[in-house]
Every structure is written in structure tokens, then in C-alpha cells.
Amino acid sequence: MKLTVNGTEHEVDADPNMPLLWLLRDLLNIKGPKFGCGVGACGACTVLIDGYPVRSCSYFAGDVDAPITTIEGLAGKDALHPVQDAWIRHGVPQCGYCQAGQILAAVALLQDTPNPTDDDIDAAMTNLCRCGTYPMIRAAIKDVANSDGGGL
Template identity: 65%
Template structure:
């Protein structure tokens, strides 16, 4: 099976019903995508498939149609994605476990809706749980990233 992950084409030999999360973490060593609940209820495993935020813990790798972007492929330490930069600016993370899923969901939202309202941000991120409760900082970071992306 061929996959494109973070811009690199990869050949893997796995059963098509294996969840994408385990391919990313166990086979490719991309551990930024987290295992949270295993039932697509918490959002910690969110990645982009062809630009769409998807929860990888319940997505069979055989059903993947399009390039995959993980948190490792979103930005770099020297050139972070605007959402990653805003996360740092607003000091969003506490424990940090949910953050890669939150960031991936926010980045997909901003790619589709460059100037989201507060309600659009809340609606987009409703499936990403944060046990630390940093929701106000998450909301502020998404708004900051949207503004900076519009400014270019």
C-alpha cells in the first residue's frame, strides 16, 4: 500500500483495516498524533487527509484517499504554522496531550474558513477535548492565527 505522509510517499505492508493512527505511530514513528480514547470521541488523534481534519484512531488505512498531514508536517520549529505560533503566543498547552489534535483541527478550519466567528471556532473544535480546560486560550489562539494568516 502506498501513502503520502507529510509530503513523502511511503510503501507500507499492513492490513487495510489497521487504523491510520497505528500506522503513523507504530510503523512510521510519528508520535505527535496521540492516542486518546480509541473511539473517535476526543480528537487527540486528528490528522489531515487531503486537507480535511479526520480522527485517525477509527480510520482504516485502506480507506485513506489523499495525502496525510500530521502535526510533524504542519510546520517546523524554525517556521511554525500560524496556528502553532499562536498556541505558543497564548500559552495554550498545559499538559499538552490534546494539543496536536486541537492544532490540526484549527488549521483545517482556517484553511476552509479564514475569518471564523467565535461560534464557528467552537463548532469546529467541539470534538477535541481538553482535560486541562484551556478552551478560552484555544479560542484566542485560533482568532490570533486567523488574523495573522489574513495579514499574510
């Protein structure tokens, strides 16, 4: 099957029923998406498919029909993505395990809802953080929304 990941086309020999997470990590050596629960509940494995957040541990590789973005493909060569920059400025990362998925979920939220309310953030940011950085996550999202006149 052919997949475009972070702007690069890959041809892989994989079972179409293989979870996308394992194709990314094991076959393409892309380690940003993490295994957390295996049932799509925690969000550590979140990637963007055509800009939409997807839990890659419970999404079949054969179902992918659009470009995939992982945390590795989010930033430009010379600058962080605005959400990554806000994450650092607000001290969001603690242990860091969930952060790639959190950042990608936030990017999708801001692309869809440039000026999210607290309720919008609560509805979209369903990824779990064991360190409890939710107040900092909210602040970073609002910072990005406010810093450039609304979203990305």
C-alpha cells in the same frame, strides 16, 4: 499500500483495516497523533487528510486516498506554522497531550473559514482538552485569523 505522509511517500505492509493511528505510530514511527479514546470522540489522534481533519483512531488505513499531514509535517524547516506560533504566544499547551490534534483541527478550520465566529470555532473545535484551555484555543484561533487578514 502506499501512503504520502508529511510529503514523503511510504510503502507499508499493513492490513487495510488497521486504524490509521496505529499505522502512523507503530509502522512509520510518527508519534504526534496520540491515542486517547479509540472511538474518534476525543480528537487526540486528529490528522489532516487532504486538508480535512480526521480522527485517525477510527479511520481505516486502507481508506486513505490522499496526502496525510500530522503535526510533524505542519511547520516549515525554519519557522513554525502560524497556528503553532499563536498556540505558544497564547499559552495554550498545558499538559500538551491533545495539542497536536487541536492544532490540526484549528488549521483545517482556518483553511475552510478564514475569519471564524465563536459559533464556527465551537462547531469545528470538538477535540477534548482535559486541562480546559478552550479560552486560550479560541484566542489563538482568532489571533491567526486577524493577524494576516483572514486565515492561512
